[in-house]
Amino acid sequence: MHNDHFVVQGLAGEKKLRGMVVINGAKNAVLKAMAASVLFEDELCLENVPDTEDVKKLSHLLSLVGMQITFDSTKRNLCMKAETITGTDLDPDTTKAMRGSVMLTGPMLARYGRVSFSAPGGCVIGARPIDLYIEGYKKMGATIEQKGDHFTIVAPKGGLKAAEIFFPLQTVGGTETLMMTAVLAKGKTILKNCAMEPEIVSLAEFLVSCGATIKGIGSTTMEITGGPLLTSGGAPYVTIPDRIETGSFLFLGALCASELRIERCNPAHVESAIHLLRSVGVSVEIEKNDPYKGVICVSTKNDSKQEKNGVRKSVQIRTHEYPGFPTDIQSPAVTFLTQVQGDSQVFETIFEGRFKYVQDLIRMGADITEMNPREILIRGGKPLRALGKDEALQAHDIRAGFAIVMAALVAEGESVISNIYYIDRGYEKLEERLTALGASVKRVLGQKA
Numbered sequence: 001m002h003n004d005h006f007v008v009q010g011l012a013g014e015k016k017l018r019g020m021v022v023i024n025g026a027k028n029a030v031l032k033a034m035a036a037s038v039l040f041e042d043e044l045c046l047e048n049v050p051d052t053e054d055v056k057k058l059s060h061l062l063s064l065v066g067m068q069i070t071f072d073s074t075k076r077n078l079c080m081k082a083e084t085i086t087g088t089d090l091d092p093d094t095t096k097a098m099r100g101s102v103m104l105t106g107p108m109l110a111r112y113g114r115v116s117f118s119a120p121g122g123c124v125i126g127a128r129p130i131d132l133y134i135e136g137y138k139k140m141g142a143t144i145e146q147k148g149d150h151f152t153i154v155a156p157k158g159g160l161k162a163a164e165i166f167f168p169l170q171t172v173g174g175t176e177t178l179m180m181t182a183v184l185a186k187g188k189t190i191l192k193n194c195a196m197e198p199e200i201v202s203l204a205e206f207l208v209s210c211g212a213t214i215k216g217i218g219s220t221t222m223e224i225t226g227g228p229l230l231t232s233g234g235a236p237y238v239t240i241p242d243r244i245e246t247g248s249f250l251f252l253g254a255l256c257a258s259e260l261r262i263e264r265c266n267p268a269h270v271e272s273a274i275h276l277l278r279s280v281g282v283s284v285e286i287e288k289n290d291p292y293k294g295v296i297c298v299s300t301k302n303d304s305k306q307e308k309n310g311v312r313k314s315v316q317i318r319t320h321e322y323p324g325f326p327t328d329i330q331s332p333a334v335t336f337l338t339q340v341q342g343d344s345q346v347f348e349t350i351f352e353g354r355f356k357y358v359q360d361l362i363r364m365g366a367d368i369t370e371m372n373p374r375e376i377l378i379r380g381g382k383p384l385r386a387l388g389k390d391e392a393l394q395a396h397d398i399r400a401g402f403a404i405v406m407a408a409l410v411a412e413g414e415s416v417i418s419n420i421y422y423i424d425r426g427y428e429k430l431e432e433r434l435t436a437l438g439a440s441v442k443r444v445l446g447q448k449a
């Protein structure tokens with residue numbers, strides 16, 4: 001964990017950035033594909049892997065239990081061999097530090113009949129319990145021993161058995177993890193009220209191509225019939241483009257660029273963000289509609305006057321499970337809306353603590369009222385000003401970190417943003433990509449924490 005910080009020169013509202021940004025493979029797809037490697041009897045290789053902190057951390061966690069992992073950062077592929085795994089005690093510090101590691105517990109339990117780990121603490125965006133995972137394992141016959149935040153979970157003698165599991169709320173990680181677990185459980189597991197994120201569909205389709213039996217992919221009810229270990233047969237999992245990174249850059253482009261070309265994305269996965277931007281008069285052209293090599297152009301050169309006789313209809317965002325407006329793009333959208341004339345309402349329906357960064361935007365001059373922990377009202381059009389060095393801005397979570405960089409870019413003056421470790425977890429080399437667009441964002445190295 002490093003404590004580098006960014007120094008950002010604000011553009012004072014000028015839309016000066018221009019150029020092209022290439023989207024990386026999706027963090028929230030690759031972490032699950034890494035967990036899925038435990039279900040395979042042969043080597044599984046992943047392609048289009050982002051070189052981010054979370055990938056490094058999950059690789060480290062798996063190598064600690066003996067998995068053989070090779071990462072080629074130039075070719076961006078990661079190869080994993082579960083057959084060399086020798087233990088099922090996951091390093092407690094790592095599992096606590098990164099929630100994505102809880103995805104590993106299901107496949108480990110299904111394959112080896114046992115797993116121990118420390119529950120990931122809540123993070124700044126909310127408590128983020130893992131009760132739905134634990135409930136699911138219990139339904140499949142496992143016994144749970146919990147001491148504080150440490151869990152030891154053991155499958156029954158004959159292995160996990162199929163179950164019917166209803167999710168009381170749509171959980172992305174819960175859906176993926178129990179889907180992976182059911183791949184090796186005896187019988188037909190039925191998962192109800194599943195999340196339908198593209199990352200889940202992509203993973204499920206790949207597992208089916210390697211021998212899994214999964215019905216209802218992309219719907220809220222999935223049926224998984226357990227079977228033997230999967231085989232990749234050398235076929236790689238190609239990580240889908242990061243739709244959250246794509247959405248983040250769409251809002252950054254609309255806020256700070258005369259023209260931004262976004263390449264190697266999947267436009268079909270960011271419809272809600274495109275719809276919002278067009279509704280406030282931003283020109284968004286889909287130049288190429290392709291699942292891996294899509295191109296979107298955002299241009300604000302001739303900002304269409306969205307006001308009809310001076311008043312813009314107010315914008316309302318309600319974050320929602322896919323295909324609704326993603327909670328992970330909420331903070332970049334809010335920063336954008338602080339600079340758009342008119343009132344906007346934003347409801348955060350997924351996480352109870354995902355507006356912490358709003359206080360920083362208010363300190364910078366944004367006119368935002370927090371109605372309650374899940375709802376804010378924005379009166380757009382107030383210019384932002386940089387905060388002095390001693391009032392350093394910080395990245396509260398991965399996505400809020402990106403939103404604060406956007407705010408610093410649109411502000412007048414020089415901003416310092418600390419805690420950018422979070423940003424590095426979700427956006428590879430962000431300062432280099434912004435500099436290439438004409439921004440002045442410098443990384444100042446801190447000492448290793």
Ligand code: EPZ
Nearest residue numbers: 028100128129130131132133170171172173174350351398
């Ligand atoms: C995934 O987290 C993403 N992370 C998150 O992205 C994303 O915000 C979230 O899905 C929602 O889209 C990864 O894919 C690695 P959930 P996940 O289970 O799976 C509650 C980012 O910035 N819940 O869908 O952990 C939970 O508290 C990150 O890339 C329970 O109550 O999210 C939340 O309120 C942030 N009990 C709601 O469900 C459980 O057992 C949705 O969470 C599990 C979840």
